[in-house]
Amino acid sequence: MLEGRNILLIIGAGIAAYKSLELIRRLRERGVGVRCAMTDGATHFITPLSVAAISEHKVYQDLFSLTDESEMGHIRLSRESDLIVVAPATADLMARMAAGMADDLAATVLLATDKRVLLAPTMNVMMWNHAATQANVALLRQRGIVTVGPGSGDLACGEVGSGRMAEPPEIIAAIEYMLAPRPLEGASALVTSGPTYEPIDPVRFIGNRSSGKQGHAIAAALARAGARTTLVAGPTHEPDPAGVALVRIETANEMLAAVERLLPVDIAVCAAAVADWRVAAPANNKLKKGRNGAPTLSLVENPDILATIGRAGARRPRLVVGFAAETENVVANARAKLTKKGCDWVLANDVSPAQGTFGGDRNTIHLVHADGVEDWPTLTKAEVAARLVERVGRHLGRA
Numbered sequence: 001m002l003e004g005r006n007i008l009l010i011i012g013a014g015i016a017a018y019k020s021l022e023l024i025r026r027l028r029e030r031g032v033g034v035r036c037a038m039t040d041g042a043t044h045f046i047t048p049l050s051v052a053a054i055s056e057h058k059v060y061q062d063l064f065s066l067t068d069e070s071e072m073g074h075i076r077l078s079r080e081s082d083l084i085v086v087a088p089a090t091a092d093l094m095a096r097m098a099a100g101m102a103d104d105l106a107a108t109v110l111l112a113t114d115k116r117v118l119l120a121p122t123m124n125v126m127m128w129n130h131a132a133t134q135a136n137v138a139l140l141r142q143r144g145i146v147t148v149g150p151g152s153g154d155l156a157c158g159e160v161g162s163g164r165m166a167e168p169p170e171i172i173a174a175i176e177y178m179l180a181p182r183p184l185e186g187a188s189a190l191v192t193s194g195p196t197y198e199p200i201d202p203v204r205f206i207g208n209r210s211s212g213k214q215g216h217a218i219a220a221a222l223a224r225a226g227a228r229t230t231l232v233a234g235p236t237h238e239p240d241p242a243g244v245a246l247v248r249i250e251t252a253n254e255m256l257a258a259v260e261r262l263l264p265v266d267i268a269v270c271a272a273a274v275a276d277w278r279v280a281a282p283a284n285n286k287l288k289k290g291r292n293g294a295p296t297l298s299l300v301e302n303p304d305i306l307a308t309i310g311r312a313g314a315r316r317p318r319l320v321v322g323f324a325a326e327t328e329n330v331v332a333n334a335r336a337k338l339t340k341k342g343c344d345w346v347l348a349n350d351v352s353p354a355q356g357t358f359g360g361d362r363n364t365i366h367l368v369h370a371d372g373v374e375d376w377p378t379l380t381k382a383e384v385a386a387r388l389v390e391r392v393g394r395h396l397g398r399a
């Protein structure tokens, strides 16, 4: 999908600049045209000669170079790109961007551009955590600039923590996300994902085996398609999907409250495995083993979040999609849920242990709607998400 696209890569002055050579190489392998601009500082870490050799283009460094300006010019440099990537994005460069400065070629191009910008920040952990850097990053994100990373781990300065530049494959995934066709631009979506945890006492809970893989993949695919997407997620180990606003919850009641705050939206997809029951009165202190034997847990029914969305009256989304997790009569039970919960579509999946749907990477979906059933082949959860989003686009007349 990147073939034939053009990227302007701005290389900032960080030790991670060496990774930008690998990034250029991988982009070139995908048929991407890469033009590069380097800050003065960046040339202390890697040479313009290496960058020019790998990108197969002249490297731009000087705002006041007569030849550069006559050949390309700092305005054209950004106009002729589909996307600007800043990697490494240093604390200094981001501060200058936030302040709207134009004191070198990199800052000037970033101020003069009408293109989307992706930053791959990298720095010492204290610099990253500094209130000034965090405020600058928040401001840049508010202006629509997208960030990838930084990751955590050993840093070049010898310290440990957040500050490592994202690896080239992660940066390329973010680039793909930013350059993907966006049929759902302007639409808003909410997705629920993962399990809920219902407390028994301060340390124990009732939960289930949902990993969040399916719901998170759907949120990522909706965001890639341009929908303003919020993911309401129970406790999972899944990475935060790029370009998605995340609301973390633990219980069904918290999930319902988050969802109600988010309505109205255009599209709702409920992939969460919400606990049907919670403990009526969770203990304030850890339950102890004792002479009275095992405690008796009294359960009460949780609110049905999908049914609440499906019957939200004027605030009901244009498209309400639920899941049905079944171990028998998969399609028949899904049909019943379609009506009972007021959905437009139900994605039925067999969650018998032999299928490996809970926690696994693949899923076999039957899309149930008022007019019938569509049986999908077994797909990866990312493919299920992409197919669903493509279907949503067609349904809303945007494909």
Ligand code: PMT
Pocket (backbone or CB within 6 Å): 192, 194, 209, 210, 211, 212, 213, 214, 215, 252, 270, 271, 272, 273, 274, 275, 276, 302, 303, 304, 305, 306, 307, 321, 322, 323, 324, 325, 326, 337, 349, 351, 357, 358, 359, 360, 381
């Ligand atoms: O998370 P993974 O490991 O990737 O696994 C994916 C999945 C199996 C969890 C997912 O594909 C799935 O089937 N999600 C729905 C799980 C579920 O709770 O199904 P259900 O048949 O019990 O509920 C039907 C629908 O009502 C679901 O959309 C559910 O989100 C919703 N619901 C259920 C109960 C409740 N109190 N509130 C709800 O909103």
